[in-house]
Amino acid sequence: MKVRLKCWNGVASWQWVANDDNCGICRMAFNGCCPECKIPGDDCPLVWGHCSHCFHMHCILKWLNSQQVQQHCPMCRQEWKFKE
Amino acid sequence: MSECSLEQLSAAWNALSVGLVPPSALGLAAPRPSTGESVVEAHLKSALEVLHLYDLHSMVEEWFTEVLQMDLQRNIAPEFWNGINQHENAVEEEHCAVLLLDAFRLLVSRLEPYLRSLDILAKWIDTGLLGSSDSQMLRDKVYTMFKAILFFSTSSHFQDMIQQFYSRTFKIYMKQRKRGDGGGGGGSDSSMNENERESDSDERGADEWQCPGCESSRDQCWCLCAMGQFQQLSDIFHRLNLLERICSDAVTTILHKMIEERMEKRCRGEYERSFLGEFQEWIEKVIGWLSKVFLQDGTVPPTTPETSSTLKRWRCHVQRFFYRLYASMRIEELFNIIRDFPESKPAIEDLKFCLERTNQRQQLLTSLKNALETRLLHPGVNTSDIITLYISAIKALRELDPSMVILEVACEPIRKYLRTREDTVRQIVAGLTGDAEGSADLANELSKADPVLENGQESDDDVSEAEDWLPDPVDADPGKSSSKRRSSDIISLLVSIYGSKELFINEYRTLLAERLLHQFNYSSEREIRNVELLKLRFGEAQMHYCEVMLKDMADSRRINSNIRDEEEKLPEEERPPFNVVAVILSSEFWPALKEEKLELPDEIKEVMDMYTKKYEKLKAMRTLNWKHHLGLVVLDVELADRTLSFPVSPVHAAIILHFQNKSTWTLEELSEVLKVPVASLRKKMAFWLQHGVLREDPPGTFTVIEEEQKDRPEKVVLIDSDEEGDSAMASQADQKEEEMQLFWTYIQAMLTNLESLPLERIHTMLKMFVMTGPVVTEIDIQELQSFLQKKVSDHQLVYSGGVYRLPKNSS
Numbered sequence: 027m028k029v030r031l032k033c034w035n036g037v038a039s040w041q042w043v044a045n046d047d048n049c050g051i052c053r054m055a056f057n058g059c060c061p062e063c064k065i066p067g068d069d070c071p072l073v074w075g076h077c078s079h080c081f082h083m084h085c086i087l088k089w090l091n092s093q094q095v096q097q098h099c100p101m102c103r104q105e106w107k108f109k110e
Numbered sequence: 111m112s113e114c115s116l117e118q119l120s121a122a123w124n125a126l127s128v129g130l131v132p133p134s135a136l137g138l139a140a141p142r143p144s145t146g147e148s149v150v151e152a153h154l155k156s157a158l159e160v161l162h163l164y165d166l167h168s169m170v171e172e173w174f175t176e177v178l179q180m181d182l183q184r185n186i187a188p189e190f191w192n193g194i195n196q197h198e199n200a201v202e203e204e205h206c207a208v209l210l211l212d213a214f215r216l217l218v219s220r221l222e223p224y225l226r227s228l229d230i231l232a233k234w235i236d237t238g239l240l241g242s243s244d245s246q247m248l249r250d251k252v253y254t255m256f257k258a259i260l261f262f263s264t265s266s267h268f269q270d271m272i273q274q275f276y277s278r279t280f281k282i283y284m285k286q287r288k289r290g291d292g293g294g295g296g297g298s299d300s301s302m303n304e305n306e307r308e309s310d311s312d313e314r315g316a317d318e319w320q321c322p323g324c325e326s327s328r329d330q331c332w333c334l335c336a337m338g339q340f341q342q343l344s345d346i347f348h349r350l351n352l353l354e355r356i357c358s359d360a361v362t363t364i365l366h367k368m369i370e371e372r373m374e375k376r377c378r379g380e381y382e383r384s385f386l387g388e389f390q391e392w393i394e395k396v397i398g399w400l401s402k403v404f405l406q407d408g409t410v411p412p413t414t415p416e417t418s419s420t421l422k423r424w425r426c427h428v429q430r431f432f433y434r435l436y437a438s439m440r441i442e443e444l445f446n447i448i449r450d451f452p453e454s455k456p457a458i459e460d461l462k463f464c465l466e467r468t469n470q471r472q473q474l475l476t477s478l479k480n481a482l483e484t485r486l487l488h489p490g491v492n493t494s495d496i497i498t499l500y501i502s503a504i505k506a507l508r509e510l511d512p513s514m515v516i517l518e519v520a521c522e523p524i525r526k527y528l529r530t531r532e533d534t535v536r537q538i539v540a541g542l543t544g545d546a547e548g549s550a551d552l553a554n555e556l557s558k559a560d561p562v563l564e565n566g567q568e569s570d571d572d573v574s575e576a577e578d579w580l581p582d583p584v585d586a587d588p589g590k591s592s593s594k595r596r597s598s599d600i601i602s603l604l605v606s607i608y609g610s611k612e613l614f615i616n617e618y619r620t621l622l623a624e625r626l627l628h629q630f631n632y633s634s635e636r637e638i639r640n641v642e643l644l645k646l647r648f649g650e651a652q653m654h655y656c657e658v659m660l661k662d663m664a665d666s667r668r669i670n671s672n673i674r675d676e677e678e679k680l681p682e683e684e685r686p687p688f689n690v691v692a693v694i695l696s697s698e699f700w701p702a703l704k705e706e707k708l709e710l711p712d713e714i715k716e717v718m719d720m721y722t723k724k725y726e727k728l729k730a731m732r733t734l735n736w737k738h739h740l741g742l743v744v745l746d747v748e749l750a751d752r753t754l755s756f757p758v759s760p761v762h763a764a765i766i767l768h769f770q771n772k773s774t775w776t777l778e779e780l781s782e783v784l785k786v787p788v789a790s791l792r793k794k795m796a797f798w799l800q801h802g803v804l805r806e807d808p809p810g811t812f813t814v815i816e817e818e819q820k821d822r823p824e825k826v827v828l829i830d831s832d833e834e835g836d837s838a839m840a841s842q843a844d845q846k847e848e849e850m851q852l853f854w855t856y857i858q859a860m861l862t863n864l865e866s867l868p869l870e871r872i873h874t875m876l877k878m879f880v881m882t883g884p885v886v887t888e889i890d891i892q893e894l895q896s897f898l899q900k901k902v903s904d905h906q907l908v909y910s911g912g913v914y915r916l917p918k919n920s921s
Contacts (some may be wrong), residue, residue: 027747027748027749027768027769027770027773027803027814027816028690028748028770028822029746029747029748029763029767029769029770030744030745030746030748030844031687031714031743031745031763031833032688032689032744033688033689033691033743033744034688034689034690034691034714034717034741034743034763035630035691035692035735035741036515036690036691036693036718036738036740036741036760037627037690037692037693037698037703037736037738037740037741038692038693038694038695038722038735038736038737039694039695039700039734039735039737040694040695040696040697040725040732040733040734040735041697041732041733041734041735042731042732043731043732043733044731049258050776055698056237057696057697057698058696058698058699060552064158064657064658065661066658066696066698067660067665067696067732068731069239072731074731080382082668084602088573090173091840103724104686106474107592110538
């Protein structure tokens with residue numbers, strides 16, 4: 027007997043490769059979106075800092091904008107730099 | 111007093127007494143005179159003057175009534191009733207009528223002298239000869255005496271006779287009128303006449319030789335004769351002022367019976383046309399008969415105010431009775447009428463008209479409630495049917511009562527009952543999206559898209575005109591504003607069965623997810639349209655999740671085609687051996703998917719990993735979690751003598767793939783490699799057994815059937831019809847349980863900090879902390895109470911003195 031597969035319609039869910047489930051700023055799931063957004067994924071991406079913490083991009087930008095002097099990671103207080 | 115004057119007085123008294131009353135009444139031997147022997151009034155008058163001299167004139171009146179009463183009691187009444195009771199022997203109706211008339215003729219001949227004297231006395235009173243002032247009083251007294259003594263109690267036999275007689279003449283009269291109308295009526299009401307004639311011919315068809323009026327053969331028709339008797343009898347009654355006393359009952363009964371019969375025959379079960387006009391005309395004819403009964407002479411138009419007011423009263427009575435009876439019948443049939451709506455709209459309109467004139471609202475409510483409970487709200491009826499009927503009821507009762515109060519009150523049982531059915535929400539949502547087999551009502555209603563905005567908006571401006579304002583009926587629930595009640599449409603009524611739209615939207619989401627994951631066609635115009643329509647109704651925010659789901663489908667399609675393009679560029683040998691396409695979900699936005707374990711064969715996993723790699727390349731920092739058990743696999747099974755093609759679920763595919771390398775497996779071995787429990791695996795095996803690819807021999811061991819054995823009888827293996835694997839979604843109950851668990855952690859924390867709390871406080875606090883979160887979950891106080899009650903019975907909570915606390919030992 028031989029089985030020939032023609033097409034496999036699978037179901038999968040995507041997820042961010044991050045070391046946490048929730049954004050440290052808005053406490054929403056990474057796989058969801060920040061409170062401002064409606065659509066997860068491309069429209070509400072994550073960004074990583076050098077300190078290896080990650081946040082919703084919109085959340086961390088808001089945080090950084092609110093910091094007058096120096097920009098720190100809200101989790102570890104190290105200087106914030108975007109990881110390329 | 112002198113001898114002479116005494117003599118004179120006695121002579122005068124004699125003259126008067128003999129003149130005024132028949133001699134037999136005075137105990138004299140003289141035979142009762144036949145009527146017509148006129149007493150000379152002048153003679154009597156002079157006698158009265160003599161009495162006047164002695165101041166005895168005032169006694170005359172009293173004496174007259176006394177004598178009349180005695181005569182009635184002793185002679186006339188027994189004689190009359192004897193005559194009537196003889197008729198028990200008369201079986202034939204015609205005969206009966208004759209005897210009835212005879213009895214009354216005799217009666218009137220006996221009373222004739224008194225009536226004549228009454229006239230004389232009245233005249234004397236009016237001219238002031240008798241001292242008393244009111245002749246009408248004397249008349250009333252005499253007529254009352256007739257009624258009181260003669261007809262104080264009438265035998266049922268007598269009443270039957272009267273009734274029989276009147277109903278006969280009624281019939282004859284109606285036939286005559288009909289014939290007259292048919293000939294002369296002409297065009298004006300031709301449609302109605304047709305109807306009449308139709309039924310006429312029905313009756314006539316029964317016996318060609320029977321007169322429709324008197325129901326005896328045509329050559330012996332006594333219609334005319336009966337009408338003559340009727341005329342005479344009416345005259346007698348009128349003369350004795352007995353009309354109302356004797357025939358009201360009979361006439362009322364006849365009319366009621368006739369209306370009832372006619373309605374039974376014409377209207378029952380017939381909802382598609384209005385009967386009001388037709389009956390109105392019929393009633394006018396009946397009034398014609400009544401005028402014959404109650405007016406002395408039918409030919410003279412009703413001129414005196416008394417008679418015309420009598421007629422007016424009767425017309426009013428007949429109409430009212432008709433409305434009431436008609437309304438009762440329609441109320442009784444309301445369930446059917448609702449079921450047939452909108453075809454039954456004329457019936458609803460008729461009923462509305464009648465209800466405005468009769469006081470039968472309460473009857474309607476009780477009867478409809480009863481009908482609903484006995485015919486609809488029991489386990490034998492499909493939920494979808496209940497919903498369909500409820501929708502009809504909404505439409506029909508809105509027609510009947512624009513204030514929607516009847517709907518609200520009568521349909522409360524339906525709503526209550528639907529709340530107890532588990533699949534209600536699902537059915538309604540299915541109806542909304544046009545998936546229900548039955549009606550497309552709801553889908554239509556939805557696409558009408560008359561968005562009901564939830565809050566605000568309820569301004570007073572839309573109460574158009576002050577003059578148009580109507581108060582709500584008394585049975586309205588004062589807690590609800592009338593404009594809200596009036597404006598609620600079918601969908602909002604259905605949605606409000608559960609009180610919250612959350613539940614509906616969740617259910618819709620589940621259904622949507624199920625459909626998307628079963629179809630795999632990635633193009634979902636219809637779904638998009640539905641979501642847009644629902645958005646109009648429930649608002650953007652509520653439908654947000656569904657939008658993301660649909661976007662996922664569109665994105666998946668794009669990603670799939672991207673990856674396909676990539677693959678095309680690869681050299682032949684590096685391409686995957688088969689196509690993998692995936693639906694890629696944003697897990698946070700889809701309803702909870704059922705988790706099932708399934709270990710796919712390595713070659714499949716390899717291809718999937720390749721797909722994942724490509725995805726990761728496409729979308730940086732993201733990866734895929736495959737739900738191995740979900741999906742749809744199209745495959746060919748090539749056997750020695752045949753090739754079969756199937757679309758199957760991944761489990762089925764995995765099973766058959768394993769049989770490629772080893773043609774015999776035991777259930778346990780398979781369960782081992784697939785990581786699927788034996789019980790559910792056995793169910794899945796049934797698919798392949800049924801399609802004749804595998805056989806089970808001995809039990810628990812499966813082998814490929816390479817060559818079909820024609821001679822062996824087809825072994826039919828029934829697939830479990832309610833395979834729970836059908837739905838990809840976790841069940842509603844599971845989800846609820848999970849939500850409750852969330853609440854439970856909060857409750858525990860609360861009680862740890864505050865020791866003890868009453869139910870209301872817990873609810874308020876939950877509302878404050880939990881229900882404001884991003885994932886809005888709702889819990890009403892009853893739900894919470896039953897949840898806490900369960901925890902109490904599990905000894906996880908203590909309830910005493912109206913407050914909940916955690917048990918001591920646990921802390």
